[in-house]
Amino acid sequence: MLYLALDQGGHASRALLFDDSGQQVAAAHVPVTTRREGLRVEHDATELARSLELAAADVLESLPARNLSITAAGLATQRSTIVCWERTSANPLSAAVSWQDRRAHQFVDGLRALEPRVRELSGLVLSAHYGASKLRWCLDNLPPVQLAARRGDLLMGPLSCFLLARLLTERPALADPANAARTQLYDPGRGDWSPALLELFGVPREFLPRCVPTLHEFGTLALAGGACPLRACTGDQAAAAFAFGRPREDTVYVNVGTGAFIQRIVSPGTALPDGLLRSVLLSDGETSLFSLEGTVNGAGSAIDWLRTQVALDVDRALSALSERAALQTPVFLNGIGGLGAPYWKHDLQSEFIGPGDEESRVRAVVESVAFLLCVNLERMNGDRRLGRIVISGGLARCDYLCQVLAAMSGLRVERMHQCEATARGVAFLAAGLPDEWTDVPVERVFEVEAEAALTARFAEWRAELERRLD
Numbered sequence: 001m002l003y004l005a006l007d008q009g010g011h012a013s014r015a016l017l018f019d020d021s022g023q024q025v026a027a028a029h030v031p032v033t034t035r036r037e038g039l040r041v042e043h044d045a046t047e048l049a050r051s052l053e054l055a056a057a058d059v060l061e062s063l064p065a066r067n068l069s070i071t072a073a074g075l076a077t078q079r080s081t082i083v084c085w086e087r088t089s090a091n092p093l094s095a096a097v098s099w100q101d102r103r104a105h106q107f108v109d110g111l112r113a114l115e116p117r118v119r120e121l122s123g124l125v126l127s128a129h130y131g132a133s134k135l136r137w138c139l140d141n142l143p144p145v146q147l148a149a150r151r152g153d154l155l156m157g158p159l160s161c162f163l164l165a166r167l168l169t170e171r172p173a174l175a176d177p178a179n180a181a182r183t184q185l186y187d188p189g190r191g192d193w194s195p196a197l198l199e200l201f202g203v204p205r206e207f208l209p210r211c212v213p214t215l216h217e218f219g220t221l222a223l224a225g226g227a228c229p230l231r232a233c234t235g236d237q238a239a240a241a242f243a244f245g246r247p248r249e250d251t252v253y254v255n256v257g258t259g260a261f262i263q264r265i266v267s268p269g270t271a272l273p274d275g276l277l278r279s280v281l282l283s284d285g286e287t288s289l290f291s292l293e294g295t296v297n298g299a300g301s302a303i304d305w306l307r308t309q310v311a312l313d314v315d316r317a318l319s320a321l322s323e324r325a326a327l328q329t330p331v332f333l334n335g336i337g338g339l340g341a342p343y344w345k346h347d348l349q350s351e352f353i354g355p356g357d358e359e360s361r362v363r364a365v366v367e368s369v370a371f372l373l374c375v376n377l378e379r380m381n382g383d384r385r386l387g388r389i390v391i392s393g394g395l396a397r398c399d400y401l402c403q404v405l406a407a408m409s410g411l412r413v414e415r416m417h418q419c420e421a422t423a424r425g426v427a428f429l430a431a432g433l434p435d436e437w438t439d440v441p442v443e444r445v446f447e448v449e450a451e452a453a454l455t456a457r458f459a460e461w462r463a464e465l466e467r468r469l470d
Contacts, residue, residue, distance in 0.1 A: 022437030028058035074232035074430030104133035123278030131183035168219030239425035275342025294376025298336030392421035
């Protein structure tokens, strides 16, 4: 038996095959284009759908035995990214407006007086990063969307819903809990769209897909030489929490890609700390699994930005970083993509403070990601003892990031051999959360080894950031 994981991310679409013991059999990826203009960040929606089709075709072509069949598939996507499309044809009426996009921040700022109510209902802070304000912007500004609305032919919602409509034979209009929740229009307690939030943001319910559990018979995925059922759909970070089996309560999960995300499993009644999010990791229609989550918007995206700022081979510099710092290392106030949890300041100016050469600036950016993760971790510490951090994602390959995270958090950091966390997690879900999947070995453990100079920079960074925020 084989399970196909489709992972649509900010830089590429991936298709990976796993066998019934959880071993990766084959993988393929197709890069995708991102358009950036000021606060606007977009993808071509048709390109995203097509890239998944190409990745799936490529991974099937690479199979050593062509007679192997796919038992089931799962889809994971960027959360908070939205699309508008035609109900009848599944043709897009808008771009895929990225989770990084903040074009509607003025609309959101006008709702600040209602933020406590929004947070109570959605589990999220009021932010233009989430889908509600983007959907409202499309209704107000895109003539094709307005025309489809008048004709009764409009659907809008998370990117996952559009991709299901494009990829599956039945063209379903279905929304999973993790992606629906990131529209900021979903009530996790009810497992459905919130009438109060829909009214607040002015998004008519009839334009939204139907809410269903994470594990569901979503439809039929047509593949070269056959077809298979798609049985799991979720958000990328929700999937990543299942990459190494069922999530453990004594473990903090960090996934570092375009952004960095830190999650801890909690019971539904756990108090929501200031600045953190309550996220839905899994819902079976009767019970739900929740996490406390912190987000760092500028992780891989900050490294991309850095490449435009220094005359260095940044990838080489990242791999060469070590615990021993240069004589002068600045601190970096990381507002790339807007300052995320737990501060939520969309217009923080990114800047280096203090002298240092270009290599030390690379160090400072990496440290800023780790420092932000540690601040989030401080807020999510609870009564249950935490034993470790499990880290995955592309930027987790940077040893120095893991070293700083261990030193400043006081927890050992385990980097697993398999770092395609989102894909393995969604395959695990599509397989029905089997107990017999092989454990992923730990590639390297980073122990807690605090260093005085690093501790001092963490304190300096925190003081400078709080001074800017004040």
